[in-house]
Amino acid sequence: QQQVKQSPQSLIVQKGGIPIINCAYENTAFDYFPWYQQFPGKGPALLIAIRPDVSEKKEGRFTISFNKSAKQFSLHIMDSQPGDSATYFCAASEAAGNKLTFGGGTRVLVKP
Amino acid sequence: EAQVTQNPRYLITVTGKKLTVTCSQNMNHEYMSWYRQDPGLGLRQIYYSMNVEVTDKGDVPEGYKVSRKEKRNFPLILESPSPNQTSLYFCASTLGDRRRFNEQFFGPGTRLTVL
Numbered sequence: 519q520q521q522v523k524q525s526p527q528s529l530i531v532q533k534g535g536i537p538i539i540n541c542a543y544e545n546t547a548f549d550y551f552p553w554y555q556q557f558p559g560k561g562p563a564l565l566i567a568i569r570p571d572v573s574e575k576k577e578g579r580f581t582i583s584f585n586k587s588a589k590q591f592s593l594h595i596m597d598s599q600p601g602d603s604a605t606y607f608c609a610a611s612e613a614a615g616n617k618l619t620f621g622g623g624t625r626v627l628v629k630p
Numbered sequence: 631e632a633q634v635t636q637n638p639r640y641l642i643t644v645t646g647k648k649l650t651v652t653c654s655q656n657m658n659h660e661y662m663s664w665y666r667q668d669p670g671l672g673l674r675q676i677y678y679s680m681n682v683e684v685t686d687k688g689d690v691p692e693g694y695k696v697s698r699k700e701k702r703n704f705p706l707i708l709e710s711p712s713p714n715q716t717s718l719y720f721c722a723s724t725l726g727d728r729r730r731f732n733e734q735f736f737g738p739g740t741r742l743t744v745l
Contacts, residue, residue, distance in 0.1 A: 522672075524672070527670065550731050552733075554736075559738070559739075560738060560739070561634070561720050561722075561736030561737050561738050561739055562673070562720070562736050563736065564733045564734070567731065567733075569731070607672055607673065611731075613728070614727070614728045614729075614730065614731055614732055615724060615731045615732040615733065615734065616661045616678075616680075616724055616726055616728070616732055616734075617663070617675060617678065617688070618673070618675070618734060619675075619689075620665075620672035620673040620674070621672050622670045622671055622672045623670070623672050
């Protein structure tokens with residue numbers, strides 16, 4: 519049973535559009551929710567992370583929204599660019615980020 | 631440059647032939663992990679190590695072994711590989727400080743095919 523469920527599996531948007539990726543979790547002991555970005559042939563790299571005492575966090579064009587009561591969180595990519603085309607993984611951790619439970623991933627394609 | 635390195639990057643082998651994938655980090659990190667990445671399943675933790683000589687099972691440990699004799703190295707061993715171990719493998723390391731939230735740093739990946 520996947521503890522972190524991610525949707526959609528893939529997403530195509532035009533340049534300037536706002537891809538939105540959603541994740542839901544079951545384990546209420548999770549206390550750290552990072553998003554990782556992965557380009558083809560590379561390992562995942564941390565993009566942005568949030569703790570459950572905050573409802574929203576922005577870093578540049580990337581925004582995480584967090585709904586603790588619904589046990590859901592999402593990633594928005596504002597003014598998306600072709601260079602944002604990548605696979606995005608949400609994750610959750612109850613061990614200070616040392617052990618991550620990942621969602622299934624979303625492949626995002628931003629068309630010029 | 632701070633990094634996690636893995637070798638080999640690509641490996642094709644046959645069922646039952648023992649293999650080792652090496653992992654090394656130069657950041658003096660305490661905590662190291664191995665993950666496998668499969669389509670639709672994301673990354674799943676195989677084994678982890680909180681320090682030298684301290685290792686434990688992750689979520690999918692069957693068919694794998696690890697060792698941590700030195701802080702910087704964390705090899706993944708497949709004693710008798712099977713086709714269901716065909717996957718993309720990532721080594722990761724993190725500071726391991728439980729007083730703060732730790733970013734995990736991933737290696738470039740090893741694509742393994744078991745025929």
